[in-house]
Amino acid sequence: MKLTYFALVLPLIFTACGDSASDLSHHNHGHSDVQAEDSVEPPYNPVSVIGGVTVIEMMGNDRMRYNLDAFSVPAGGLVKVNFRNVGKMPKAVMGHNVVFLKANVDSGAFATAAAAARDNEYIPVQFEDQILAHTNLLGSGESDTIEFTAPNKSGDYEFLCSFPAHLFAGMRGVMTVE
Ligand SMILES: [Cu+2]
Known part of the structure; x- marks a missing residue:
């Protein structure tokens, strides 16, 4: 009787665990479980x-x-x-975005201006013409997709999170246009 009970219940437990373990990253990319079992991927x-x-x-x-601080894209x-x-922390204290700056924009000056632009989700209006593209400011578990055309001019273009102090904490990187 007991054995039968476990034989029936155990698969259910494992199924339940599988579901709760699949967090957002598993959902979106879907192959972390497969990778564990199949090293060919x-x-x-x-x-x-x-x-x-x-x-x-x-x-x-x-x-x-x-998750990355540098990548390359083809010109144009x-x-x-x-x-x-x-992250798990509330948006008010740990919001994130990605802002791609045009060439030769002073990212420090940008971030300083951004910190004062709380009412505009930390996008400083006076710098708007110096932005290639930016995502929305996201709270825990949120996502956003943006599409833009890379500059025609090759070179390094900085990207950063404009939430106060995040650039200076290291939330920045470089998109290289080749
Ligand atoms: Cu951030």
Whole structure:
């Protein structure tokens, strides 16, 4: 009787565990479980080219870090950024965005102005013409997708989180246009 009970219940327990363990990242990328069982699958790559579009999978966390601080795109090419706040802290204290700046913009000055632009989700109006593209400001578990055309001029273009102090904590990187 007991054995029968466990034989019936155990698969249910495992199924339940499987569901609760699949957090957002598992849901979105869907192959972390497969990877554990099937080492043939290559490691997850945050940068891929799909139909001529460079697709970037970006994340920000509670330690004020992006999952990548550098990537390259072709000049004049289409770029799609899927950004997700994978942190657990409230948006008011740990919101994240990704702001791509045009060439030669002083990112420190930008971030300082951004810190005073709370009512505009930390996008400083006086710098709006110096932004290539930006995501929305995201709270825990939220995501946003943006698409933009990379500049025609090759070079390094900074990106950053404009939430107060996050740039200075290291939430920044460089998009290289090749
Ligand atoms: Cu941030």
